[in-house]
Amino acid sequence: MSDRVWWKEAIVYQIYPRSFKDSNGDGVGDLQGIISKLDYIKSLGVDAVWLNPIYKSPNDDGGYDISDYYSIQPEFGSMQDFDELLAGLHQRGLKLIMDLVLNHSSDEHPWFVESKKSKSNPFRDYYFWKPGKNGHAPNNWPSFFGGNAWQLDEQTGEYYLHLFSVKQPDLNWENTALRKEVHELMRYWLKRGVDGLRLDVISAISKRTDFPPTDTVDFNETIRRYYSNGPRLQEFIEEVRTKVINEYKDVMTVGEGPGITPQNALDYLDPEKGLNMIFHFGHMFMDQGPGGRFDPIPWSMTDFTKVFKTWDDTFAKTGWGSIFLGNHDFARMVSRWGDDSSYWRESSTLLITLLLSMRGTPFIFQGDEIGMTNTKLKAVADSKDIETQNGWREAQKRGMSEDQFLSLANYSGRDNARTPMQWDDSVFGGFTDGHPWMDLNPNKSRINVATQTTDPHSILNYFRSMTSLRKAHPVLTYGTYEPIETKDDRVFAYYRQEGKEKYQIVLHFSNENSTFPIPLNAQRLIGNYANESLSLRPWEATIHKL
Numbered sequence: 001m002s003d004r005v006w007w008k009e010a011i012v013y014q015i016y017p018r019s020f021k022d023s024n025g026d027g028v029g030d031l032q033g034i035i036s037k038l039d040y041i042k043s044l045g046v047d048a049v050w051l052n053p054i055y056k057s058p059n060d061d062g063g064y065d066i067s068d069y070y071s072i073q074p075e076f077g078s079m080q081d082f083d084e085l086l087a088g089l090h091q092r093g094l095k096l097i098m099d100l101v102l103n104h105s106s107d108e109h110p111w112f113v114e115s116k117k118s119k120s121n122p123f124r125d126y127y128f129w130k131p132g133k134n135g136h137a138p139n140n141w142p143s144f145f146g147g148n149a150w151q152l153d154e155q156t157g158e159y160y161l162h163l164f165s166v167k168q169p170d171l172n173w174e175n176t177a178l179r180k181e182v183h184e185l186m187r188y189w190l191k192r193g194v195d196g197l198r199l200d201v202i203s204a205i206s207k208r209t210d211f212p213p214t215d216t217v218d219f220n221e222t223i224r225r226y227y228s229n230g231p232r233l234q235e236f237i238e239e240v241r242t243k244v245i246n247e248y249k250d251v252m253t254v255g256e257g258p259g260i261t262p263q264n265a266l267d268y269l270d271p272e273k274g275l276n277m278i279f280h281f282g283h284m285f286m287d288q289g290p291g292g293r294f295d296p297i298p299w300s301m302t303d304f305t306k307v308f309k310t311w312d313d314t315f316a317k318t319g320w321g322s323i324f325l326g327n328h329d330f331a332r333m334v335s336r337w338g339d340d341s342s343y344w345r346e347s348s349t350l351l352i353t354l355l356l357s358m359r360g361t362p363f364i365f366q367g368d369e370i371g372m373t374n375t376k377l378k379a380v381a382d383s384k385d386i387e388t389q390n391g392w393r394e395a396q397k398r399g400m401s402e403d404q405f406l407s408l409a410n411y412s413g414r415d416n417a418r419t420p421m422q423w424d425d426s427v428f429g430g431f432t433d434g435h436p437w438m439d440l441n442p443n444k445s446r447i448n449v450a451t452q453t454t455d456p457h458s459i460l461n462y463f464r465s466m467t468s469l470r471k472a473h474p475v476l477t478y479g480t481y482e483p484i485e486t487k488d489d490r491v492f493a494y495y496r497q498e499g500k501e502k503y504q505i506v507l508h509f510s511n512e513n514s515t516f517p518i519p520l521n522a523q524r525l526i527g528n529y530a531n532e533s534l535s536l537r538p539w540e541a542t543i544h545k546l
C-alpha cells in the first residue's frame with residue numbers, strides 16, 4: 001500500500017447546488033443551504049464534496065455556461081458565503097472539489113462579447129470563427145444538444161463553434177493569451193483554498209484545427225474520433241499541471257472524459273504531467289444507440305461487468321480510476337441499474353455496495369444515498385434541461401410524438417437527477433419554504449432523509465455502514481480487483497485482495513433467486529439482507545472476508 005494519497009482514499013459526495021437546499025425561500029438551492037447541511041454531509045462518512053458550477057452564469061445549461069469565472073452566481077450567494085462554506089468543510093475535515101468549465105464559456109462572457117464585435121478584435125481568436133461553406137456551416141459536426149455545432153453570427157458573417165448549446169461557444173486553447181487566462185483563473189480558486197478540480201469535458205479542449213467533417217452518424221463515435229483526444233491535448237494538460245497545479249500542495253484533478261477509450265485514457269494520467277483521474281463513460285453510454293442519449297438500445301449484464309474489468313485493467317498500469325453510477329447528467333442510479341419499485345431498497349443498497357467496494361475513487365451523487373428515483377415529466381414543457389428541450393425539437397423533425405419522446409426523456413433525461421433533494425415529507429420536501437425552481441419527485445413523502453435517519457435498515461444507514469467499512473478495510477481501496485466467473489450472468493462477483501487479505505463481493509442483479517458459493521470460514525462483513533442465507537435473494541449484496 002505504497003503511494004497513499006488522500007484522493008485515492010476519498011469518498012466524494014457530489015452536490016448539484018441548485019437542487020440541494022434553499023436557505024432563503026426563493027426556490028433555488030444555494031451556498032447557505034449547503035452550509036446548513038454540512039453536519040449531514042459529514043455524517044455520511046464521505047471525505048470530499050464536488051460542487052457543480054457555482055460561478056456567475058446566464059444558466060442556459062445548469063451553470064455550465066460561465067460568464068464570470070471569478071464570481072459566484074448571485075442566486076447561490078456571495079464570495080463571503082463561499083469562503084464560509086469552504087471553512088465549514090475544512091473544519092469538519094472535508095475537502096472541496098470545484099467544477100471548472102474550460103472547454104467553453106458563456107456567450108455572455110466579456111471575452112465572447114468582444115470576440116463577436118469584429119474580425120480584428122483582440123479577443124477574436126479566443127474562440128473558433130470560420131466562414132461558411134457555400135452558404136452552409138463550415139462542417140457537419142453535430143452539437144451535443146442537437147443541431148449543427150456551428151452558429152452563424154450575422155454581424156461578421158462568420159460561424160462560431162459550440163459543441164454544446166449556442167450560448168456555450170468553445171474556447172480556443174490554441175491561443176496563448178487564452179491559456180494564460182485559464183491558468184490565472186485556476187490559480188484564483190486554488191489560492192482561495194480549494195482542494196481539487198473537476199475539469200469539465202477536458203477531453204475536448206484540443207481541437208483538430210482543420211475541422212474534418214465527421215463520416216459517421218454515430219454520435220458517440222463522433223465524440224471519440226473528432227471531438228476528443230486532439231493533437232495538443234497532452235501538451236495543454238501538462239502546462240496546466242506544471243505551471244499551475246504543482247504550485248499548490250496536494251491538489252487533486254479529475255477530468256471529465258467523454259470520448260476517452262482504454263487505449264488513450266493513460267495519455268491523460270501521466271503521474272508527473274497529467275491529471276490524477278478521469279471519468280470514463282464505458283457503462284454510461286452502453287445503452288445509447290447511434291443517436292446518443294434519446295436513442296436507447298438494450299444493455300446486458302455481461303456488457304456492464306466487462307466495463308469494470310476493462311477499466312480496472314487500464315488503470316492498474318498507471319493512473320487511478322474513478323467510480324460512479326450516476327451524476328447530474330444521467331438517470332438516477334437505482335432507476336437505471338436497479339429496480340426502483342419492488343426491490344427499491346435492496347437494489348439501491350446493492351449499487352451502494354458496488355460503488356464502495358470497487359477499486360477507484362467513488363463518487364456518489366446527492367440523493368443516491370437515500371435511493372432517490374427517476375421522476376416523470378408529463379409534458380416536455382416541464383423539462384428544465386436544454387438538452388431535453390433541444391432533443392424534442394430534433395425529434396419533432398423526425399416525426400416523433402410527444403408521448404414517444406417523453407418515454408425516452410423519462411428513461412434517460414437529465415431532469416431525473418436534478419429534482420430537489422428530498423429532506424422530509426413536507427410539501428416541498430424540506431428543500432425550500434418558497435416555490436421550488438423544479439418540481440419535487442412526488443415520492444418525497446416516502447423517500448426522504450428524515451424517515452431514513454431513524455430507520456436502522458434504511459438505505460441511508462446502509463450507506464453510512466458501507467463508508468465506514470471501506471475506511472476500516474484499506475484493501476477495499478487499494479487491493480487488486482479480480483472478477484469471479486459466474487454461471488448466472490446476473491451475479492456480479494469479484495475479489496479485492498492485497499497479500500493474504502482477501503474479500504469476496506457478491507452482487508445479485510435480479511428479481512429472482514440464485515446461488516453462489518461462499519467459502520467455508522468466510523466472515524460476512526456486510527449484507528443488504530438482515531441474515532445470511534444459502535441462496536442469493538433478489539438484489540442481495542454481500543461482502544465476505546475470506
Ligand code: ISL
Binds near residue numbers: 144200292
Ligand atoms: O451526458 C452526456 C451524454 O449525453 C455527456 O456526453 C455529457 O454531455 C458530456 O459528458 C459533457 O458533460 C459536461 O459538460 C456539459 C454539461 O452540460 C454537463 O452537465 C457536464 O457534466 C457542457 O458543459
Ligand code: CA
Binds near residue numbers: 022025027029030075
Ligand atoms: Ca435560495
